Amino acid sequence: MTDALDPVIHAPARLRVVATLAALDAGDELSFPRLQKLLDMTAGNLSTHLRKLEDAGYVRVTKTHEGRTPVTYLALAPKGRRAFEDYQEALTGLLRGAGS
Amino acid sequence: MTDHPDLPDDDVAGLAAADSLRLIREQQARARAALGPDGRALYGAWGVAWLAGYLVLWFSAQGREQPEPWAYWVFGGALAAALVFTMLHTMTRTAGTRGVSARTGAMYGWAWMLGFLTFSAFLGGLARAGADGELMGLASNGGACLVVGLLYLGGAVAFGDRSLFVLGAWILLVAAAATLAGLPLTYLVMAFAGGGGFLAMAAVEHLRVVRRRRRAGVGSGTAADTGADRD
Numbered sequence: 001m002t003d004a005l006d007p008v009i010h011a012p013a014r015l016r017v018v019a020t021l022a023a024l025d026a027g028d029e030l031s032f033p034r035l036q037k038l039l040d041m042t043a044g045n046l047s048t049h050l051r052k053l054e055d056a057g058y059v060r061v062t063k064t065h066e067g068r069t070p071v072t073y074l075a076l077a078p079k080g081r082r083a084f085e086d087y088q089e090a091l092t093g094l095l096r097g098a099g100s
Numbered sequence: 101m102t103d104h105p106d107l108p109d110d111d112v113a114g115l116a117a118a119d120s121l122r123l124i125r126e127q128q129a130r131a132r133a134a135l136g137p138d139g140r141a142l143y144g145a146w147g148v149a150w151l152a153g154y155l156v157l158w159f160s161a162q163g164r165e166q167p168e169p170w171a172y173w174v175f176g177g178a179l180a181a182a183l184v185f186t187m188l189h190t191m192t193r194t195a196g197t198r199g200v201s202a203r204t205g206a207m208y209g210w211a212w213m214l215g216f217l218t219f220s221a222f223l224g225g226l227a228r229a230g231a232d233g234e235l236m237g238l239a240s241n242g243g244a245c246l247v248v249g250l251l252y253l254g255g256a257v258a259f260g261d262r263s264l265f266v267l268g269a270w271i272l273l274v275a276a277a278a279t280l281a282g283l284p285l286t287y288l289v290m291a292f293a294g295g296g297g298f299l300a301m302a303a304v305e306h307l308r309v310v311r312r313r314r315r316a317g318v319g320s321g322t323a324a325d326t327g328a329d330r331d
Contacts, residue, residue, distance in 0.1 A: 010120070012123060015120060015123060015124065015127075016123065016127045019123070019124045019127040019128050019131075020127055020128070020130075020131045022128065023127075023128040023131040023132050023135075024131075024135070024197075024199075024201075025199075025200060025201050026200075027199045027200035027201070028197060028198070028199035028200055028201045028202070029197065029198050029199045030135075030196060030197055031196035031197070031198075033196060034135075034195065034196030034197070035196075038127075038130065038131050038134055038135075039127075073198060075199070088121070088124065091117040091120050091121050092117075092121070094116075094117040095117045095118060095121070
């Protein structure tokens with residue numbers, strides 16, 4: 001039933017990650033701890049999903065330092081934003097097809 | 101990626117699609133609410149500060165030429181409290197974000213700082229040139245109001261916020277009216293038209309939040325809401 005839907009995004013945890021990053025304006029980034037808090041996920045769990053999204057080219061990961069503290073920033077890559085839009089369109093299409 | 105209306109398990113797919121869309125809406129509403137300042141709190145704080153501060157100045161100026169010194173302290177304290185609250189609230193909400201919006205916000209913050217630093221030097225210059233009494237009272241209130249109004253117009257342009265533009269235009273009107281009213285009436289104009297303007301904006305923001313929440317909760321199933329929600 002879901003082979004039309006992008007398997008990278010079509011998993012609740014990753015869908016929430018992508019939806020959160022898509023809520024940022026283009027050109028904005030979010031730190032790992034802040035993203036983790038918005039999602040209520042464990043650090044390990046979030047890291048795993050972020051790696052999959054990064055491997056697909058959907059999420060851009062920037063590691064940097066603020067003072068001496070290492071910080072990781074996440075942003076939706078253009079490919080990820082497109083994939084998210086396509087995914088939402090596909091969902092809307094499915095809804096219409098199901099007559100609801 | 102487009103519709104599959106003739107799949108056998110359409111209903112299941114439709115249900116899952118509805119769930120996914122709801123998940124997206126809820127998560128994005130949550131993210132936007134958590135990452136941006138709450139306009140209701142900020143406008144509310146400044147509305148209360150202006151209303152209370154200027155009313156104290158007005159009452160204290162009854163039957164005398166100038167408000168009493170303690171009234172200025174109360175007024176200054178109210179504005180300082182609103183300023184500290186604004187900074188803490190904004191810093192907490194935007195912590196952990198960087199990029200274009202963070203830079204725009206920082207420049208906007210600096211614009212306020214530079215505007216009021218320059219304005220205090222301007223008032224210092226007037227005082228040195230011999231201005232006092234009603235002239236200083238009018239120049240400081242009307243002038244501050246002018247700076248605030250112009251900065252709101254600038255902020256409206258920077259953030260694409262139409263209601264902020266309306267507020268800026270209103271505050272400019274207040275600046276003109278308060279200066280023309282003369283002392284001590286100017287304090288009453290600042291309290292009710294100025295402070296009232298902020299409180300009206302807080303109410304407008306509240307209505308926006310309620311409307312957005314209703315749309316996120318029992319939405320119509322459209323997936324178009326991915327951009328920043330400003331009108």
